[in-house]
Amino acid sequence: MSTLTVTPIQEQLARDFVAKTPDPRFTAASRETKAKAREVPAELTALLRSVLEAVARGDGVTLQTLPSELSTTAAAELLGVSRPTLMRMIRGGEIAAHKVGSHHRLNLVDVQDFRRAQLARRRAAFEELRQLDDELGLE
Incomplete structure (x- = not known):
């Protein structure tokens, strides 16, 4: 992790840039090489803009690089579960893993997809509870 x-x-500077650049698209040029300005792809401008907006608000920003293949310990930490729970999930087929020697490894993409699906299930369950609460008139 890089802090x-x-x-x-x-x-x-971030606050000024965000205020003066309402269009989420922008171009970038290198001062060192005096290269011709190039438009930054939309997928990257969304990422860069969210970082700039966070910095402009005074929020902390943490960048973390992750390998494309994770150990069970790293994957469990990302998912917020214990390693034994993750191992049960692997054995139960809830999340894909493969063996490297005698150790299980998980693809980062699979872990991130599982995490997004897990979050969507939690949000749906919460919304269902809210609707039930509204129907019953509980406060």
Whole structure:
């Protein structure tokens, strides 16, 4: 994990950039090489804009790189479950894994997909509870 400390100047520059750039698309050019400006792809501008907006608000930003293949310990940590629980999930076929020697490994994409699906199930269950609460008139 990489932790960067945002300086007040960087925070102000981010605030100015976000305020002056309402269009989420923008271009980038390298000052060192005096390269021709190139439009940043939409998928990247969304990522960069969310980082800039967080910095502009004074929020902390943490960047973390993850390998494409995770150990069961790393995957369990990402999912917020214990390693034994993850192993039960693997044995039960709830999440895909493969063996490397005697160890299980999980693809990062599979773990992220499972996490998104898990979050969607939780949100749906919460919404169902809210509707039930509204129907029963409980407060």
